[in-house]
Amino acid sequence: MRLAVIPARGGSKRIPRKNIRPFLGKPIIAYSIEAAIQSGCFDKVIVSTDDEGIAEVARELGAEIPFVRPASLSDDYCATTDVIKHAIEWYEQQGQSPEHVCCIYATAPFVSAERIREGWEKLQQSPELKYAFSITSFAFPIQRAVQLDAEQRVSMFQPEHYLTRSQDLPEAFHDAGQFYWGTSEAFKENAAFFKPWSAGIYVPRDYVQDIDTEEDWGVAERKFKTLILDQATDT
Secondary structure (H helix, E strand, C coil): CEEEEEECCCCCCCCCCHHHCEECCEECHHHHHHHHHHHCCCCEEEEECCCHHHHHHHHHCCCECCCCCCHHHCCCCCCHHHHHHHHHHHHHHCCCCCCEEEEECCCCCCCCHHHHHHHHHHHHCCCCCCEEEEEEECCCCHHHCEEECCCCCEEECCHHHCCCCHHHCCCCEEEEEEEEEEEHHHHHCCCCCCCCCEEEEECCHHHCCCCCCHHHHHHHHHHHHHHHHHHHHHC
16 A cells, blocks of 8 residues: 655644645645546555644645544654654554655645656665655855854855865755655664665755745745746646
8 A cells, every 4th residue: 555644734833824824825735646546556645633623724725634643643743753653553553554655845836746656666676775755956056155143243154165166066955844754664763864765756946845934835836936836837
């Protein structure tokens, strides 16, 4: 069984009711649920939540709510991997054993069915792979990053690259925060993500946006409108 798990607890503090807040006309979690369903990769698309309001919205959007997430996995300190591990073990207790799981964040409106499928295809290419997840590139060479001390004085993190040309430095990438494919065993054993057993699925920087603050939310809506809604209207 292939399982999509969308974690969506009810206790978001910086953006109240964040996971079901309207984002350009529909609850933001809708984008993740729709991408998961449209990908055609999954036997089940579930939302792991402790909140009945979120559960009701998710059901209306086509996701399943097979259980109520325990309170112990719903506070500010719970790791996402623990939520995924709980979902896997719950299904195992029901006599169903997911072989592969994809964690999709609830506030990732730029996630696409195409890249979810790409992640699944990549994961199947080698038995050595444990994960395949979305990544994007840094806009500037990280080797030339600087830091500030208490007096706002500047120093380089890697001073050996003071004279290195930007074009001679290897490109660096970071987690795009959209989806994480993995084997059930990898999630259950809390295998680290940033290891050679993981593959990166590239997402252009324009289509990546963390949403942790009101400012982030506004930026995401403007980007989405320009890159997706306006282009769809033009075509």
